[in-house]
Amino acid sequence: MAGEAAAQFNIHDAKTNLSRIIERVEHGEEIVISRAGTPVAKVIPLRRTTRTGRGSLRGALDLTGDWDSDEVNDEVARDFGLSG
Numbered sequence: 001m002a003g004e005a006a007a008q009f010n011i012h013d014a015k016t017n018l019s020r021i022i023e024r025v026e027h028g029e030e031i032v033i034s035r036a037g038t039p040v041a042k043v044i045p046l047r048r049t050t051r052t053g054r055g056s057l058r059g060a061l062d063l064t065g066d067w068d069s070d071e072v073n074d075e076v077a078r079d080f081g082l083s084g
Helices: 011-016 018-026 070-079
Strands: 007-010 031-035 036-043
Touching: 007 011, 007 070, 011 018, 018 031, 018 036
Parallel strands: 007 031
Antiparallel strands: 031 036
16 A cells, blocks of 8 residues: 555544444555544554464575484584483
């Protein structure tokens, strides 16, 4: 929605149309709430930051070829105090 002006509602209209406003926000729109013509709040979509399931980190992790070697496993164990 870059470059477009956000839709604007006064507080009374926002309360009356909250479900419609939320639906618009869910579709990516930003809504400004005003009091006496002065903007006081903006309702914006939340961006999901949690992983969504198996494979969701594909392409985001770069594992070296030795990531599961005995040496690396021993080093990790030492880091966590699990080896002598």
